[in-house]
């Protein structure tokens with residue numbers, strides 16, 4: 628993966644973490660531990676890669692992902708915030724899909740290199756740039772915990788004098804062996820089908836046989852994803868829904884950063900808050916959205 632990204636090491640930050648840069652000048656944290664490895668971009672606080680040592684990656688990254696900071700990265704775990712999907716009416720027209728957190732530079736606040744895990748603490752603060760898109764003050768904190776499992780905790784803190792609402796997602800792209808090998812349990816049967824203008828549908832067992840863009844409305848806390856190589860458990864924290872997305876070949880062809888064959892070996896299972904009004908956060912209050920991805924059994 629480090630080769631695909633063509634990273635040059637800048638310096639060792641801790642025993643497990645090095646700072647690296649690609650040819651476009653983007654900075655990355657490369658985590659190498661005894662039991663696992665990960666790569667995180669400071670642009671978007673974006674986890675691009677996670678794999679248990681010696682095993683195939685759990686996350687999918689498009690071969691055509693654009694890694695120059697001009698747009699969000701296709702693959703890994705983009706952070707959709709402070710809204711999911713097209714900007715809601717309360718925000719106004721002409722705002723970026725999935726918000727702005729995935730396409731801004733984040734601050735690295737600290738690294739805790741522990742024997743059982745490596746913790747990365749990152750944050751994004753309101754700025755003139757963010758207020759031009761969303762006129763509120765906030766601090767967004769992301770804690771990433773890397774061990775034999777991967778945890779992301781996204782904490783939305785209201786530093787403003789009035790309440791605001793947010794929605795969003797930990798928009799995880801998983802690597803799979805082939806579409807027919809993907810099985811998902813625990814998402815429930817009821818979903819809003821974004822391919823049918825949000826029509827509410829019901830399907831008892833999920834099968835990936837064509838394009839899907841679905842918001843599962845009554846998921847269980849724990850979702851089981853079978854990718855063909857690994858059975859993964861997703862422990863979702865405070866999500867009101869799970870989004871499942873695969874654009875299939877027609878959809879992928881319409882995206883410059885989605886490699887032509889990539890749709891065959893990916894599935895997005897997203898830990899999301901999609902309610903139209905989102906979650907209200909009062910001044911000085913905070914709200915956590917999180918996921919732990921781990922091997923089943």
Ligand SMILES: O=P(O)(O)OC[C@H]1O[C@@H](O)[C@H](O)[C@@H](O)[C@@H]1O
Nearest residue numbers: 724725798821840841870872897
């Ligand atoms: O191209 P983007 O902005 O990264 O979005 C990718 C997809 O993200 C999914 O979460 C949405 O449900 C889809 O509708 C969308 O197409």
